[in-house]
Amino acid sequence: MEDAFSKPYDPQATEDRIYKKWLESGFFNPDNTPTFPGQETFSIVLPPPNVTGTLHMGHAAMLALEDIMVRYHRMKGDKTLWLPGTDHAAIATQSKVEKILEKEEGKRKRDLGREEFLKRVEKFARDSHDTIVSQVRKMGSSVDWSREAYTLDEQRNLAVRTAFKRMYDDGLIYRKNRVVNWDPKGQTTISDDEIVYESRKAKLYTFKYSAEFPIAISTTRPETKVGDTAVAVHPSDERYQEYVGKEYEFVFAGVPVRVRIVADESVEKDFGTGALGVTPAHSQIDWEIAQRHSLPEKQVINEYGKMAAGSPELDGKKTTEARAIIVEWLKSNNLLLEEKEIDQNVATAERTGAIIEPLPKLQWFIDVNKEFVIPYSNITGIPSGSATTLKKLMKAVVENGQIEIIPERFDKIYRHWIDNLRDWCISRQIWFGHRVPVWYRDGGEIYCDIEAPEGVDWKQDEDSLDTWFSSGLWTFSTLGWPERTKDLETYHPTSVLETGYDILPFWVARMILMTTYLLGDIPFKTVYLHGLVRDAQGRKMSKSLGNIIDPVDMIAKYGADAARMSLVVGTGPGNDMKLSEDKIKGYKHFANKLWNIARFVTSNAPASSGQRPELDEYWSAKADELEAVANEVTENIEKYQFHLAADKLYHYLWHEFADNMIEQSKLDLKDPAKQEMAAWSLRRILETNLKLLHPFMPFITEEIWGILYGDGKLLMIEKWPTNAA
């Protein structure tokens, strides 16, 4: 009996030691792995986790799936790079630190000032980074740490400035005063994608501005009506035709208001009274109507969500208080015609939870519809030197099949998102992030470049950029762009992007936008989307529900191999997965089973010369079966059916190899005529299975490999046991 096999298998005593061995080997870095003739490249960038804290089970699933692909390709002999990094996550990190600061010291960021506050955020980000790195290691991820990147480091900052400058020069980035989504709590604008709609009950009030005014209108926000500058009706609505073009002046809730009646196609005849009070400064849609009819805008709510309408009675009041006052005023003046409860979706900010206040603001935008000439293009259907738009580029690469999305159904969702895409507001009024590379000087001078302008009295724009601007560059900024490095040439476009389907629009689409524009190429060939990890009842894991399963706890209890298997088996691409502790436990049992199989084989089947002996009918059939399993597993991995591959190996090892073949060998090993054949077969089948299982359960397979062949050779670079692709 070999002492090397503890009883039972102890992942705790094994995993960290094995990971160290891998690190020391240097094989995570493709520059160090042996090269083969005709070798292909396989590259993945790790979706950078936000430095807002610790990793959750979703990250663990991502790491497991990517490591499977990476280890498989490395063993196949491909030049394989998995590039890790973290994301500064601008607004998310800043608001997290703000919360901590307020809770622990009762201070706000302005009490510290920009510089001091940023130091705090950076310290927090560094700590989070260190935690994340140690968790990524715990999972067994074979990432190339020598190429680690951060979305806010020097190199990435240069990439951001370069990208901004190019878009600015092409006229794709512009600055404009427009109604944007203002988060009164976070004191910043946010993009459409950072809005979460909450359904609530609201009251829809139908009223007239004044007794003389001929048309009644409906609204859920009477307080904004002091900012109305028009009433819009549908051009074909006979009820209101006679009023179109007329102007009215009156005093509404103590505020002088002047409205013009306009005809606009966007008005629904059947909604409410069929007439819409137009408030250009506080509604996206009204702003657009105002543009079409050259209507003035009148801001009546300020950045703090308080009234500023030029009325002593209303000013300084919260919008909800002002609403009550105005409703009272309507009632007492007999102007309120109807009050009805309706269901309404309220826009709230994803990070702070505050209700979004649409406000006109001077902001930076990316124009997704503006034509520009693309100097170089590797995109099918869009020749170099042709005129195109960002939207067209984003659509083309998915429609022409250059990028494949798995599962397929998500490309519909992607296209739909593109169709609805409006100009992207990229400036944020937060301190943490990439500062807008634009400088101003008295006299209205504006300067945009990669480096700051020479000379005094230039002032840099105070705003920073949306975090997705920098993560959109991730596949190539990590490889050295804007420099034309060897890495960029070798590993870009990347092979696969593996991420959760929930960030398809945020991140995947933005990477496609940035890469097609800046490189004239795709960022990746395949997008593999995994689902959300939910609890055993199918609920989202959240702090408030207290149903979070922490990957670190699970690894400590059951080992990383077990945790990985539990996140892979039983779940196809794009489907949410339910996870329970029992499931992880089950795979710990499996690890132990494998451990005992290895113990049995080493102590009962002595290593042979390697020459294949004559096999009888039983063992010959088993040899064929092994080959079939290896081919099937390979095929499943190639087709991104990792759950099938893992499940197959689980059953084959436990119920074929252990229950059947080992039992048979117990008889054969006692028979001198069959002994060698049985021993050889056991060895060979175990060996092949260790290779096949390595991408899924890297630690235990590597450990057993080391015990079997104490020559220091690593399983992680053994040749994959099939040639079939």
Next chain:
RNA sequence: GGACCUAUAGCUCAGCUGGUUAGAGCGUUACAUUGACAUUGUAAAGGUCAGAGGUUCGAAUCCUCUUAGGUCCACCA
């Protein structure tokens, strides 16, 4: 309002382009076992594949509709 997903054993899910008698794990029950196995084996019970219709020699699988649960997008003043 638009789109998508899911529905298979008590529970969690496989079942790839339609092809014998629909599978696994957990759970349940019976028996065996101190062993390569703390975490074992053998077997049993358990299914109108959500419902209805259609295509087909043949449907869990393809099509249509219905029902239930879930998700995303749009944002209606």
